[in-house]
Amino acid sequence: MKIGELSRATGTNIETIRYYERIGLLPAPDRTAANYRSYGAAHRSRLSFVRHSRELGFTIEEIRSLLDLSDDPARDCGEADRIATAHLEQVEAKIAQLTLLRDELARIVGRCRGGVAADCRVIEALGDHSRCENPH
Amino acid sequence: MKIGELSRATGTNIETIRYYERIGLLPAPDRTAANYRSYGAAHRSRLSFVRHSRELGFTIEEIRSLLDLSDDPARDCGEADRIATAHLEQVEAKIAQLTLLRDELARIVGRCRGGVAADCRVIEALGDHSRCENPH
DNA sequence: TATGCACTCTGTAGCAACTACAGGGTCAAG
DNA sequence: CTTGACCCTGTAGTTGCTACAGAGTGCATA
Numbered sequence: 611m612k613i614g615e616l617s618r619a620t621g622t623n624i625e626t627i628r629y630y631e632r633i634g635l636l637p638a639p640d641r642t643a644a645n646y647r648s649y650g651a652a653h654r655s656r657l658s659f660v661r662h663s664r665e666l667g668f669t670i671e672e673i674r675s676l677l678d679l680s681d682d683p684a685r686d687c688g689e690a691d692r693i694a695t696a697h698l699e700q701v702e703a704k705i706a707q708l709t710l711l712r713d714e715l716a717r718i719v720g721r722c723r724g725g726v727a728a729d730c731r732v733i734e735a736l737g738d739h740s741r742c743e744n745p746h
Numbered sequence: 747m748k749i750g751e752l753s754r755a756t757g758t759n760i761e762t763i764r765y766y767e768r769i770g771l772l773p774a775p776d777r778t779a780a781n782y783r784s785y786g787a788a789h790r791s792r793l794s795f796v797r798h799s800r801e802l803g804f805t806i807e808e809i810r811s812l813l814d815l816s817d818d819p820a821r822d823c824g825e826a827d828r829i830a831t832a833h834l835e836q837v838e839a840k841i842a843q844l845t846l847l848r849d850e851l852a853r854i855v856g857r858c859r860g861g862v863a864a865d866c867r868v869i870e871a872l873g874d875h876s877r878c879e880n881p882h
Numbered sequence: 883t884a885t886g887c888a889c890t891c892t893g894t895a896g897c898a899a900c901t902a903c904a905g906g907g908t909c910a911a912g
Numbered sequence: 913c914t915t916g917a918c919c920c921t922g923t924a925g926t927t928g929c930t931a932c933a934g935a936g937t938g939c940a941t942a
Contacts (some may be wrong), residue, residue, distance in 0.1 A: 683864030690868040691858040722827040738844035
């Protein structure tokens, strides 16, 4: 399949596919006589793996490690688990941080009663961290 | 105060302060005879406003609008409220998305029982989106 | 007085993970 | 034979910083 088909099949931008090839995340495919990239099923499933991992928030470098693992089926799976667990912890930390932030924002937004900027509680609150209830 | 003091006073990296000046978020301060930047209380409070807003996740462009508002105290405060409310909604959306993602990751991680990569449930799950319970 | 060290200056390049061109070539249909 | 959809390479832009390199300044100590 040509790059446009692969793009549609995996929901990946064409430029992104070429980018992944450039950084060595996808192997360079064969070329047609017209120098068009020509992909097979292996490319497609590798790209799906990458996209899915990106959707789950893994970094490119994490994905590189995960791909290395899956390329070598005899290797110990502990590292995959370690990567995924560490990532899960990061996501949980991010959720916790955003939740504090949301509460703070909700407090700030809730105080606006209209009027002019000089009396605006939103602007006032942004200028004065000491009014915050949460660390952030 | 010199840039190092302002940096310590506001918890902002020196390079970041110069960056804010370059993009026009902070006004260029006076210079000493030795061409050192010399800041006053107004710079300090403006920078605190910027840092606090950044900590709350506002983009530079949003902060620019908020600063424009606070520079003109006669203007209507509705826009500040609109910016903050829109941002709050974005944060809430992000939390919701990360929560789905966390659940999915927890499901994936929970299935690893060790062994070799060929049998790894983590790697398998990453390669196959159709096993997911949530959209992401 | 020399010299060492902390501080400051400008300007540029790098980071992640793409995205968006510009300026060309290829191919099938009408 | 030309139109339009597709593909190619290479480079530059995005956000919000951060990290130098290479130079000048200011103050205390040997």
